[in-house]
Amino acid sequence: MKTGDDIRAMLLAVADTMQANRDALCRLDGVIGDADHGIAMAGGFRAVAEALSETAGATPAEVLNIAAKSFLNAVGASSGPLYATGFMRAAAAVKGKDSLADSDAATLIAAMAEGIAHRGKAGPGDKTMLDAWGPAAEAASAHQGGFAETFAIAADAAEAGAEATALMQARLxxxxxLGARSVGHKDPGAASAALMLRAMADASN
Amino acid sequence: MALNDATTLPKETPMKTKKIINRGEDAVDEMLDGILLAHGAILARADHPRAIVARHGPREGKVGLMIGGGSGHEPTFVGFVGKGLADAAAIGNVFASPPPDPALACATAIDRGAGVLFMYGNYAGDVMNFDMAAEMAAMDDIEVRTVLTTDDIASAPRDEAAKRRGVAGNFFIFKAAGAACDRMLSLDEVERLARHANARTYTMGVALAPCSLPHTRVPNFELGPDEMEIGMGIHGEPGIERGPLQSADQITDAMMDRILDEMQAAPGDRVAVLVNSLGSTPLMELYIMNRRVQARLSGAGLETHATWVGNYCTSLEMAGASITLMHLDDELTPLIDHPCECAMFRVVA
Incomplete structure (x- = not known):
């Protein structure tokens, strides 16, 4: 059983991970983009952590909606609308629940992936964060197990998905x-998605 | 926890760049504070700290023009807010689209019943955030139209022109649209003229050295000491051709060849010219380029109606320059000549 406070703890762990990997993500983005992805993710989750500082006792859906709004307003960029839509979909998927069952882990991850796909219009193989979130959602949905275990399996799939983006040519x-020049470099959005899922898995243990 | 595949990462740059800033994360807001203190007669904050409006722009029955995008390109976007040009600018973090809230605050502040036109460069993040803002504005009964700028001819082939990104040509395209608004034309007509202006504006850039973000102070791409890259984007997106640094005339010719080929102008046609610094390339070099630009225009039998040279759309301290031509016609020429009074740009009648 996971409460809103547990979800909040998972998001706070993501904030720490993004801060620790901020410059590495910027360097990764510098190869094929504009070198600001680490700043967006670290700044966005810092804002989430601040917004969640006085939300003890909130439901999981309330926590996720606060995360959506604070991330969007701190970031803008592409990751802002993508993650805001993902968090809002995740909130809607568990609306009205005071605590989450084991099976809700897959529900949350799948809703995140759907929200990101809906907002960004990306498909598999486009070399975006969806190439981490898509496999993560599939792996989580196929798994019947505990909450933390489901997140860990999703994180494994996201890491493999992020690695695989190195071989892809970016389409979005x-x-x-860059066309063919994007091949050979891991997508920073997929890399941060894998970091996020791993942090959430570790924090939900 | 760390990114597990360090092999795909370029090695860390030991030297941090030097900048006159306080905390990197405060750079955008402190810049806006300074801009408002310098230009308070022209600019004011709307109902959001990153929403800057023209004090004397919006008026009853006039279409409102909102421009916007990431910071780091000054004077684009905020410097082009003022009577006769843009009514408001929504400001994002460095090189990042603003979220929907400042754009919504701009739309609300400048709507005077005739609708609002959103104009910004064609980047995935900007499109998502500004579209969300437009949806929110529609819920408040504000009619919003959107015209994306796509003047960077290096960013996609001609048959995929709609995929191109918006760069320094924003200056001409926003100028034309703002003048159309100031002439009290309808939203339909302003939108049509904005699209027309975008379709006739062509930019090519060349980068010589990278910039660095205030947060990281690390160069955002690597370019060898004797290299240049033609076609690089204003956020350091890789361009179309990297090679040894050439002379001003050779660089200008390479850029003008492509622009003139795209523009397909007839002898006697008129153009407006912008030779723009990406940040640290000085006026001396821009004017050397302009000398060659004008020679090429004369050689093609084209007439220069007006020329602007300087920092109009920068990428922080990136070294390099861009050339933009607007292919004028009877509709666009009066819009380019139309007076405006912005914080960082004026045209007098």
């Missing part, structure tokens, strides 16, 4: 303008 976003 700034890197798409």
């Amino acid at each position: 976003g700034r890197a798409a303008r």
Whole structure:
């Protein structure tokens, strides 16, 4: 059983991870983009952590909606609307629940992936964060197990998905303008998605 | 936890760049504070700290023009807010689209019943955020139209022109649209003229050295000491051709060849010219380029109606320049000549 406070703890762990990896994500983005992805993710989750500082006792859906709004307003960029839509979809998927069952882990991850796909219009193989979130959602949905275990399996799939983006040619976003020159470099959005899921898995243990 | 595949990362640059800033994360807001203190007669904050409006722009029955995008390109976007040009600018973090809220605050502040036109460069993040703002404005009964700028001819081939990004040509395209608004034309007509202006504006850039973000102070791409890259984007997006640094005339010719080929102008046609610094390339070099630009225009039998040279759309301290031509016609020429009074740009009648 996971409460809103547990979800909040998972998001706070993501904030720490993004801060720790901020410059590495910027360098990764510098190869095929504009070198600001780490700043967006670290700044966005710092704002989420601040917004969640006085939300003890909130429901999981309330926590996720606060995360959506604070991330969007701090970031803008592409990751702002993508993650805001993902968090809002996740909130809607568990609306009205005071606590989450094991099976809700897959529900949350799948809703995140759907929201991101809906807002960004990306498909599999476009070399975007969806190439981490899509496999994560599939792996989580196929798994019947505990909450933390489901997140860990999703994180494994997201990491493999992020690695696989190195072989892809970007079809969406700034890197798409590179054409074949984007091949050989891991997508920073997919890399941060894998970091996020791993942090959430570790924090929900 | 760390990114597990360090092999795909370029090695860390030991030297941080030097900047006159306080905290990197405060750079955008502190810049806006300074701009408002310098230009308070022209600019004011709307109902959001990143929403800047023209004090004397919006008026009853006039279409409102909102421009916007990431910071780091000054004077684009905020410097082009003022009577006769844009009514408001929504400001994002450095090189990042603003979220919907400042754009919504701009739309609300400048709507005077005739609708609002959103104009910004064609980037995925900007499109998502500004579209969300437009949806929110529609819920408040504000009619919003959107025209994306796509003047960077290096960013996609001609048959995929709609995929191109917006760069320094924004200056001409926003100028034309703002003048159309100031002439009290309808939203339909302003939108049509904005699209027309965008379709006739062509930009090519060349980068010589990278810029660095205030947060990281690390160069955002690597370019060898004797290299240049033609076609690089204003956020350091890789361009179309990297090679050894050439002379001003050779660089200008390479850019003008492509622009003139795209423009397909007839002898006697008139153009407006912008030779723009990406940040640290000085006026001396821009004027050397302009000398060659004008020679090429004469050689093609084209007439220069007006020329602007300087920092109009920058990428922080990036070294390099861009050339923009607007292919004028009877509709666009009066819009380019139309007076405006902005914080960082004026045209007098």
